[in-house]
Amino acid sequence: MRIIIVQYAGDYREAVYRFAAGQGETYHAQRYSVNSVAALTSFAEEVAVLCCITESPYNEKLPNGVRAIGAGCQHPVDFKAIIQQIEAYQPTHLILNIPSREILNWAIKRQLPTITCLADSFNSKNWRQRLRNFQLVRALNHPQIQWVANHGITASESLCSIGVNPNKIIPWDWPYPITPDAFSAKTLFTGNEPRTLVYVGLITEAKGVGDALEAVALLRSKNVPVTLKLAGKGDLEVFQQKAATLNITDAVEFLGLVDNKSIIPLMRSADLVLVPSRHDYPEGFPLTIYEALCSRTPIVASDHPMFVRQLRHRVNAMLFPAGQPQAIAGQIEAIFSDAALYSQISEATAATWHQLQLPVKMGDLLARWVNTTPENQQWLYQHRLTSGLYKQQPISQTSVQLAEA
CATH class of the missing domain: 3.40.50.11930 (Rossmann fold)
Structure with missing residues (x-):
């Protein structure tokens, strides 16, 4: 053979x-x-x-x-x-x-x-x-x-x-050697520090990276203090230039390719995980979502056809129409203004993760x-x-x- x-x-x-x-x-x-x-x-x-x-x-x-x-x-x-x-x-x-x-x-x-x-x-x-x-x-x-x-x-x-x-x-x-059972559900902190958003995946337009950057710019223009960390390889120079054009360089950090063992801790330390894939990207059900659910950090995701069977808006995630930066910003604002909703979604992540196994x-x-x-x-x-x-x-x-x- x-x-x-x-x-x-x-x-x-x-x-x-x-x-x-x-x-x-x-x-x-x-x-x-x-x-x-x-x-x-x-x-x-x-x-x-x-x-x-x-x-x-x-x-x-x-x-x-x-x-x-x-x-x-x-x-x-x-x-x-x-x-x-x-x-x-x-x-x-x-x-x-x-x-x-x-x-x-x-x-x-x-x-x-x-x-x-x-x-x-x-x-x-x-x-x-x-x-x-x-x-x-x-x-x-x-x-x-x-x-x-x-x-x-x-x-x-x-x-x-x-x-x-x-x-x-x-x-x-x-x-999956690490499960959400290793972490407690999260609550929304009430300090004045900027809230951290994390994106993990290919740095490309089809994955919604440009939409995420524009959403950050919209939030900053409304005096909503957020920062965005992006982990992954791809068109880094293109999106670094876009961040500069949007005048958000100080709010965006491109981490490059990150050792996988650091991904769940990175997500755990963030306030939200973004999964903004556009419909034309041929997603299966990305490992990023499994890892985010494991971290117990709430997800803000697009309505990609491969996501909406498992993610429920305001139940175990916040969903938005793909390709719409204003909608991303709106869902981020919505969950950051509702501590009970934030806790509810974080609580639901463990059951969702187990259902996916x-x-x-x-x-x-x-x-x-x-x-x-x-x-x-x-x-x-x-x-x-x-x-x-x-x-x-x-x-x-x-x-x-x-x-x-």
Whole structure:
């Protein structure tokens, strides 16, 4: 058995050497992910991870037994070139972490046993998306694609909404060694110091970073004292310049990429966590929300379709229409002027976090698929989306309407 795992970005080789040097994780469960892949070597002749986006091409057997292949591509990825590299490896099994219909169709043509392990959401807002989804669904529903795993219930249901057979879908999640039970609910402090907002994630327009900066400027213009800390990599210079243009440089701190073990303490120390993603960003259910819920710090989030099934306006979060800085500022003002509401939302975070937990962890999913015993095949079948294990909340129209008010 020769297994190849294909992912868009996230340099596996770099992570292995960083951990070997005693350095920390740059995102949640990164070490777990690295070790879960290495564990597959006990079932196979060789396991390889092919990363599409790397600064330069490479092909190297790592100390943990995994072969790391860097395609040396930049965005947008040439999937024909990626397929050539997959073919050169001569795999017997494929684990696909990106929803590439080109790679799926190649695997179907080669009759290659395949599973997806995605972290993506899907919608059909325009004809281009509908056409792409039609082609993707046709590939995912092919019998050669044995299981279609996606991160979280909401993202998994988005696959159903575009036509993927729900009996093939398995919702998966990461393990969470820190839980909200480690923290008490928070209350709103009454001092005169500026209140701290925190954003964690990619520093891009689609993630709503520009909207957050404009909201800070609006609040400052109304003499509402706030500061914003942003942790993550991306278009830092662009948004540093925007902060300067908005005359809020003194209120904004770009922290860059932060060690993951510092994220929950950073959120815990803040007064609010912002999750302002626009609808065009293909969120699953971001780890930022899990981490914010764990910290017990109230969330102010957009009404992204992947959020509104789990977050309820003025119940366990404050919601606003995506892409509207005035609405962000309004929800921040609203919760900062209502100490009881602040405490209520913080209190609700623990129950929300526990409701989001799933029985299937990524490492178990891959190991049970690779080790094809009858017991493991039955386990996968018992954890499909239609198994009855998963209780999903309907979209709260009230949440959206209140957020728009």
